[in-house]
Amino acid sequence: MTVMEQRGAYRPTPPPAWQPRTDPAPLLPDALPFRVLGTEAAAQADPGLLRRLYAELVRGRRYNAQATALTKQGRLAVYPSSTGQEACEVAAALVLQERDWLFPSYRDTLAAVARGLDPVQALTLLRGDWHTGYDPHEHRIAPLCTPLATQLPHAVGLAHAARLKGDDVVALALVGDGGTSEGDFHEALNFAAVWQAPVVFLVQNNGFAISVPLAKQTAAPSLAHKAVGYGMPGRLVDGNDAAAVHQVLSEAIAHARAGGGPTLVEAVTYRIDAHTNADDATRYRGDAEVETWRAHDPIALLERELTERGLLDDDGIRAAREDAETMAADLRERMNQDPVLDPMDLFAHVYAQPTTQLLEQEAQLKAELDAEADGPHHLGEGAGR
Amino acid sequence: MTTVAVKPATMAQALTRALRDAMAADPAVHVMGEDVGTLGGVFRVTDGLAKEFGEDRCTDTPLAEAGILGTAVGMAMYGLRPVVEMQFDAFAYPAFEQLISHVARMRNRTRGAMPLPITIRVPYGGGIGGVEHHSDSSEAYYMATPGLHVVTPATVADAYGLLRAAIASDDPVVFLEPKRLYWSKDSWNPDEPTAVEPIGRAVVRRSGRSATLITYGPSVPVCLEAAEAARAEGWDLEVVDLRSLVPFDDETVSASVRRTGRAVVVHESGGFGGPGGEIAARVTERCFHYLEAPVLRVAGFDIPYPPPMLERHHLPGVDRILDAVGRLQWEADS
Numbered sequence: 001m002t003v004m005e006q007r008g009a010y011r012p013t014p015p016p017a018w019q020p021r022t023d024p025a026p027l028l029p030d031a032l033p034f035r036v037l038g039t040e041a042a043a044q045a046d047p048g049l050l051r052r053l054y055a056e057l058v059r060g061r062r063y064n065a066q067a068t069a070l071t072k073q074g075r076l077a078v079y080p081s082s083t084g085q086e087a088c089e090v091a092a093a094l095v096l097q098e099r100d101w102l103f104p105s106y107r108d109t110l111a112a113v114a115r116g117l118d119p120v121q122a123l124t125l126l127r128g129d130w131h132t133g134y135d136p137h138e139h140r141i142a143p144l145c146t147p148l149a150t151q152l153p154h155a156v157g158l159a160h161a162a163r164l165k166g167d168d169v170v171a172l173a174l175v176g177d178g179g180t181s182e183g184d185f186h187e188a189l190n191f192a193a194v195w196q197a198p199v200v201f202l203v204q205n206n207g208f209a210i211s212v213p214l215a216k217q218t219a220a221p222s223l224a225h226k227a228v229g230y231g232m233p234g235r236l237v238d239g240n241d242a243a244a245v246h247q248v249l250s251e252a253i254a255h256a257r258a259g260g261g262p263t264l265v266e267a268v269t270y271r272i273d274a275h276t277n278a279d280d281a282t283r284y285r286g287d288a289e290v291e292t293w294r295a296h297d298p299i300a301l302l303e304r305e306l307t308e309r310g311l312l313d314d315d316g317i318r319a320a321r322e323d324a325e326t327m328a329a330d331l332r333e334r335m336n337q338d339p340v341l342d343p344m345d346l347f348a349h350v351y352a353q354p355t356t357q358l359l360e361q362e363a364q365l366k367a368e369l370d371a372e373a374d375g376p377h378h379l380g381e382g383a384g385r
Numbered sequence: 386m387t388t389v390a391v392k393p394a395t396m397a398q399a400l401t402r403a404l405r406d407a408m409a410a411d412p413a414v415h416v417m418g419e420d421v422g423t424l425g426g427v428f429r430v431t432d433g434l435a436k437e438f439g440e441d442r443c444t445d446t447p448l449a450e451a452g453i454l455g456t457a458v459g460m461a462m463y464g465l466r467p468v469v470e471m472q473f474d475a476f477a478y479p480a481f482e483q484l485i486s487h488v489a490r491m492r493n494r495t496r497g498a499m500p501l502p503i504t505i506r507v508p509y510g511g512g513i514g515g516v517e518h519h520s521d522s523s524e525a526y527y528m529a530t531p532g533l534h535v536v537t538p539a540t541v542a543d544a545y546g547l548l549r550a551a552i553a554s555d556d557p558v559v560f561l562e563p564k565r566l567y568w569s570k571d572s573w574n575p576d577e578p579t580a581v582e583p584i585g586r587a588v589v590r591r592s593g594r595s596a597t598l599i600t601y602g603p604s605v606p607v608c609l610e611a612a613e614a615a616r617a618e619g620w621d622l623e624v625v626d627l628r629s630l631v632p633f634d635d636e637t638v639s640a641s642v643r644r645t646g647r648a649v650v651v652h653e654s655g656g657f658g659g660p661g662g663e664i665a666a667r668v669t670e671r672c673f674h675y676l677e678a679p680v681l682r683v684a685g686f687d688i689p690y691p692p693p694m695l696e697r698h699h700l701p702g703v704d705r706i707l708d709a710v711g712r713l714q715w716e717a718d719s
Binding site: 079130132133134135136137138142143147150152153154155156157158159160161164165171183187188189194335345348349350351352355356357358 | 398406415441446447449451452454456457458459460461462463465467479482483486487490491492493494497498499500531532534554555556585590611632633635636691
C-alpha cells in the first residue's frame, strides 16, 4: 500500500473549499453604545425597574463613599471604588435570577451587595479579616477574584456543569478592560463558545487598567468586537445608563438561558475615583476628562429620566438618600467593631483532613499562644549549650 | 480458599480501569482534557471512556490548559468531580495560575464552604526519549503549594488504588503518572475488585538492614534494581516507595531510617530546591541520633531537562545510586 492510498483511507474525498462558518455580521456590536435613557426606548422601560435601579444606584454611590472613608480610618486595608460604574454593578446584580451565579472581580463588591450580600461580609477580603467572608453557595456569588480574568473560566465551567445537570442556570462574569488582555479571558470565551455554555461576560470598560488607558490596552475597534472571533455576539452598551445595561444583559441572559450560548457585553463607563485609595490618578489623567464623565453620571442620567417622566419627585429622591444613609451608618458602625479572629483557624481549612505535618504546626502555634499568655519568653532547656 | 487468577497488566490499563470504575460509581465524575475523548489520550489512558460514558462525561476540550483547569474549577463548584488531563508535564505550566491561585486555596479562602474535588492527571518524568517539554519532573512546584495533595504511583496496583482515592478525595490532587512506567507490567487482576489505596501512606517495597533508599514514581524500579545489585557488595538495602509526596508519611520513612541508620533519597527532578532536600531535612530532624552518615541525595542534575540522546546521563541510574550507597560508609572512613 502506498502512502497516498493510506491517506485515501481516511480522507476519501477532497476537502471542500474553506468557508467561514457563519456570517459574522449578526455577531458584530453596533458602532455606538446602546442607550435607553434620554431616548424613545425609555418609554418602553418598566417604571418599577427604573425606580429600583435608581434606589440601588444611590445606595451604591453611598456605599462606595463609605467604604473609601473606611480606608482613611484604617478599617479597610484597601478599597477599589466603583464610583461612576454603579450602573454596571447594580444592573449585573438585578438582572440575575436567584438560581443564577455571579462571578465578581475585586472591584465588584457593590454588585455582590446589590445582589443581597451583607455589606460587611462583602468587605472581609478588603478588610484583611478573611479572604472570603461568605458562603458562595448561599448567595450564588463566587469569591471576589483578585487575579485578573481567572474567574471567567470558572463561570464557564459552572454554567456548563449546570446545563449538563439539566438546571436552568446562567452565570454572569464581570471583568475589567485590563482583564481582557489576560490569557484566561481568551480561554474562557473560547471554551464558552465551543461548549455553547449559558454564560454572559460583562466587561466594565472604565478607561484604565490602573494607569494604562484603553488605547494602550487593545488595538481592537472595541472590546465587544473581540466576541466575533470566538463565534459569539458582542454587544456595546453605555455603561452609565442603568436601564440600557439592564436591558442588554437581560437579553444576553435570556439568550443564554434559551440555549443560545454566550454573549460578550462591553459597557463603556468611567472610573471616577482612582484605581484604589492607594493610587494617584492625577499622574495619568486630567481633570477635564474626569469632569466630562461626571457630566454623564449614571445617577444623574436616571434621576433626570425619572423626574421628567413624573416617576420620581423630591420626596422620592430624599427617601432614596435617607435609605442610603441608613445603610452607610449601619456599615460604619459594624465595621468599627474589631473583628475577633482565632489564630487556630489558620489550619482549619487547608485540607478536608489536616495532614500530620499541619497537625504538628497547629500544636506548635497552640504552644506559642499558651506561652504568650504565660508571659515573657525563655530559652528552652538545652539551648545555648 | 480459591486462588485468584492474576495476569500481567500495564499501569496504563490500571489507570483506565480506575477512571472507568470511578465514572461508573459516581455520575459526578467527568474526565476532560485535550485528546482524551475520541483518541483516548495520547497514552490511551482514557481509551473507551467517551464511547462508554458519552462525550459529556469524557470531553475533548479546546487546547488550553488554563481553560481546562479553570473550567474544571467552575464544574467542581457546581458539584461535579472533574478529572483533568494535562497530557505532558511541561504542558501543565499555563494552568499554574489556576492551580495555585484558585484550585489549591479555594477551600481555605472560603473557610471550608467551597472545596474543589479536582484530580489533575499529569504524565511526568523522563526516560521515554521525549523531545523538549515532554520529560519534566515538576513535583517540587506542586509540593510547594499548600492545599494540594501530590501523589505518584510506581506499581500497577497503586496506579489503580491511588487514582480511585484521588478521585474520591474532597481536595484537589495532583496525580503524577510516571510516563516510563505506563507500559510496565505487574501481576494484577483487573477482573476482580481492586483495593483503593489511601493517600498519604508510604510502603516498604523491599526490606533491608544496611540503608534505606527513599524514592517514588519512576525511580522505584531503579532503586529496587540497585538494591538487588548491592547485595553483591554486602549491602542489604531497604526501599521505601513514598507514593504520596503530600501528605508526607514521616512515620514510615523515619521508622525505616531508624532501623537502617543510613538513607539515600532518589528522584529524577533536580536536587537543588527539589523534594530530596525537604525529605533529607525531615529525616535528619527525626532520626539524627540514629544516623550513621549524612542523608544523601541522588537526583537529576540542576539543568533544564536534557535532550533525549543525553537523558541517560541525567537520570539517576543504578550506578549512581550504588555510588551514593558506598558513600554511606562515611563515618567509618572519616
